[in-house]
Amino acid sequence: MEIKVAIFEDNKLVRDALQAILNGTPGFTCCGISADGKHWEADIKRSLPDVILMDIEMPGLTGIEVTQKITEHFPDIKVLIQTVFNDNEKIFQALCAGASGYILKNDPPQKYLEAINEVYNGGAPISPTVAKRMLSFFSNRNVILVSPGNNDFQLSEREKEMLHLMVEGHNYKTIAERSFISYETVRTHVKHIYKKLHVASRSEAINKAIQHGLS
Amino acid sequence: MEIKVAIFEDNKLVRDALQAILNGTPGFTCCGISADGKHWEADIKRSLPDVILMDIEMPGLTGIEVTQKITEHFPDIKVLIQTVFNDNEKIFQALCAGASGYILKNDPPQKYLEAINEVYNGGAPISPTVAKRMLSFFSNRNVILVSPGNNDFQLSEREKEMLHLMVEGHNYKTIAERSFISYETVRTHVKHIYKKLHVASRSEAINKAIQHGLS
C-alpha cells in the first residue's frame, strides 16, 4: 500500500520537485498539490491524503492556520511541517497547530521520505536543528497553558473588545475613552459579559477570559 | 578529551550501572554521582561536569527544579533529562527548565552515550517517544508566553499568596477565609502589593502578575 501525500507549497519549483520525487519513489504517491491554503478543504476532500507536506510560509492563509484547521477537521490526516524556522515566535504557534512532525526546508529528499514514512507510522520526526530551536525557545520561559476550545460563551465582538481591555487592566473610564463610547455603555456591555461568563466580578471575568483564551 | 558526565539519579542500581557504563567507555568519564538534588551546587562545583544526566523523578528537590537552577547558574553545562514522561503536565515544565535534551529511561545504553555526545556537541537529542508526546501535548492548545524573569518586585511570601488568590478571581472575603486571616489584613497586604507593583487596581495587579509570571 502506497502512502498518499498531498503538498501545500507556494514555490512552484519546489512543488514540482517534491511531486516528482514522491511519484518516482516506490511506496509513495503524490495525490494532490496546492499552491496556497485558500481551498484547503476542497483540496483535501478530493485528494484524501494520508500525509500532508505543509509549507509554513504561504501567502494568504498561513501554513499554521491551515494546519490548525486540518488537524481539527481531519484528525486522522498527519501533517508534516517543513520550515526554515527563522521566525522564533512562530515556533510555538506551529507547535500548537497540531502537526505531527517538523523538518527543515533544506533537508535532503531522503530525509523527507523518511519523515513521511515516520509520521505515517505514528512517529514524530523532528529535524535536529528544529529540535534545538524548540528547546532553546522554551528554555527558562514562563508559559501559561490554556485549556482548548470551549470559546462558545456567545460573546459579541464588542463584548470581546471590552473583555480584552478589562484583562489589560483598564477601568470603565479608560475603556470608555479608548472605545469612544460612554461610561454607561461600557458598564452595560460588562454586565452582559458577566451574565454570559457566569461571574460576578471583574477579577473572575479576567480569570475566566485567560483560562479560556478569550483574551 | 573525555566528556565529563555527572549523574543525578535516586535509584542506586541505575546510578551504579550508568557510572560503570560511562567509565567503561572510551571518551566518557563519570565525574560525579548524586542521589538527590539537595547539594546540587556543591556537587557541581566539585565535579565540574560538561554534561549532567538528570533523573526527573527525584525525592525532595525534583529534577525539574534542579535543572532550572543549574541552567540558570551554570549555562555552559548541558543537562540531559531522562524521563518516563508518564505525567503529561510535567512535559512542558521540563521543557521550560532549560534542558538540552530528553531521553527515555528505558533507552539502551548506546542511546545514552549517543545522546550525551550529541548534547556535548551542541545538539538537542530527543527520543522519538518523547518527541511524540511533546507534540501531542501542545497540539491544539492555546498558550500564553510570558516575559522571563524580572520577578524582583520584592513581594513577601504572604503577599505572593494573596496575589495568587487575586489572580484566581477571589475577593477580599474569600481570600481572608482561605488564608485564615481577617478581611482587613488581606486588604493591608493587597495595598502593599499595589505599591510594590506600582498599580492602583485589582485588574492592573492581575495583569502585571500574569505578565511577569508571578501567579
Added chain:
DNA sequence: TTGAAAATCACCCAATGGGGTATTGTATTA
C-alpha cells in the same frame, strides 16, 4: 417585515474596592 440581538445611553442603590493612618507582636538582622 417583524422580531431578536447588538450597541448605545442613563439613573438609582448597594456592595466592594482603594488610600490613608495607626497599633501590636514577632522575627530577623545588623
Added chain:
DNA sequence: TAATACAATACCCCATTGGGTGATTTTCAA
C-alpha cells in the same frame, strides 16, 4: 541589643464597581 521588616488587626472616607430597570437605534436573519 536595637533597628528593621513583616504579619495581623482595625477604622474612616470616598471612588469604583455591580445589579436592576428602562430606553433608543441599528442590523441582520427568519
